[in-house]
Amino acid sequence: MKYIPPLEPLLQELRIVKVLPYIPRGSRVVDVGCDEPQVLLSRIAPHMRSCIGIDIVVHEKKEGNITILKQDLQKKITLPSQSADVITMLAVLEHMKHPREIVEECFRILKPGGVLLVTVPSPASKPILEFFSTIGLVRKEMIHQHENYFTKEKLRHLAKQTGFSQVHIESFELGYNTCMRAVK
Numbered sequence: 001m002k003y004i005p006p007l008e009p010l011l012q013e014l015r016i017v018k019v020l021p022y023i024p025r026g027s028r029v030v031d032v033g034c035d036e037p038q039v040l041l042s043r044i045a046p047h048m049r050s051c052i053g054i055d056i057v058v059h060e061k062k063e064g065n066i067t068i069l070k071q072d073l074q075k076k077i078t079l080p081s082q083s084a085d086v087i088t089m090l091a092v093l094e095h096m097k098h099p100r101e102i103v104e105e106c107f108r109i110l111k112p113g114g115v116l117l118v119t120v121p122s123p124a125s126k127p128i129l130e131f132f133s134t135i136g137l138v139r140k141e142m143i144h145q146h147e148n149y150f151t152k153e154k155l156r157h158l159a160k161q162t163g164f165s166q167v168h169i170e171s172f173e174l175g176y177n178t179c180m181r182a183v184k
Contacts, residue, residue, distance in 0.1 A: 002036075007137040011173075015090040016040050018172055018179050019117040023048075027085035030109060032073060032102070033092030034058065040088060041066050052079065074098055077105040084109050089118045094146045103162045110184045116164065118180040123149040125176035155180050 016039065023029060025047045031040055034053030041051045045066050053068045054077060061068045071078060075098050087106045096102050106116050121129060126149050133143040150158070152169045155178060159167045164182035171178055 005136055005138050007132060008139065011138070012039060012090070014173055015119045015177070015179075016043065018119060018177075019088055019090065020044070022115060022117055022181055023086050023088070028052075028083065030054065030077075030079065030084045030087045032077065032087060032089045032106065033095070034068065038066065038068060040090065052084075054079075073102060075101045075105075077102070077109060079109050081108050082111045082114075085111055085114050087114070087116050089116070091119055091121070093118055094120045094148050094150065095142075097147050099148060099150075100158060100162065103158055107163050107184055112184055114184045116159070116180070116182040116184070118155070118182070120148075120150045120155065120178050120180075121146070122171065122176055122178050123151060125149070128176065150178065152178060 023044060026049050028049050029044065029051045031053045034041060034055045036058050038053045041053050045051050045064060048065060051066045053066065054071050054073060056070065056072050058068050058070050060070050074096065087110060093099050110116060129138060129143045132138045133140040156167050156169055159180060159182040164184060166183040168181045169178060
């Protein structure tokens with residue numbers, strides 16, 4: 001079993017609680033960057049039609065209505081177009097070298113009216129996350145993999161330029177995290 005630093009479960013829970021109200025029962029959900037274990041998918045699966053988790057660090061498996069796929073997520077997602085009602089990316093987009101391409105892929109995969117739910121650390125969180133990683137409260141390798149820190153404006157622009165019509169963005173975790181809800 002891998003070591004999980006003490007602050008990570010709390011931060012993960014805050015992200016999950018933030019997006020749960022926007023995941024309708026009976027949805028087809030794709031969790032991009034689901035990690036192991038798949039905490040979000042395990043929690044929502046009993047209420048969903050199907051759940052797919054995708055990440056490079058997972059072992060492929062199928063359990064009930066959850067399918068886990070191992071895949072590098074830098075530019076493409078190998079799922080059919082218009083196959084998901086909801087896509088979640090919780091603390092993932094900041095790791096992407098090509099964020100526009102991955103958001104375009106999410107747009108392609110979502111059905112019309114589908115929702116993309118994204119959480120990212122705000123630029124203000126960078127020094128705090130780096131400090132937390134130094135003292136072992138969060139995984140150092142994860143913080144060092146951050147390619148981007150998105151402002152609200154940059155996140156909104158990214159969603160709009162990839163085709164999302166309705167984009168709602170708000171801060172949470174005392175302004176150190178940002179949540180975006182974008183509708184196709």
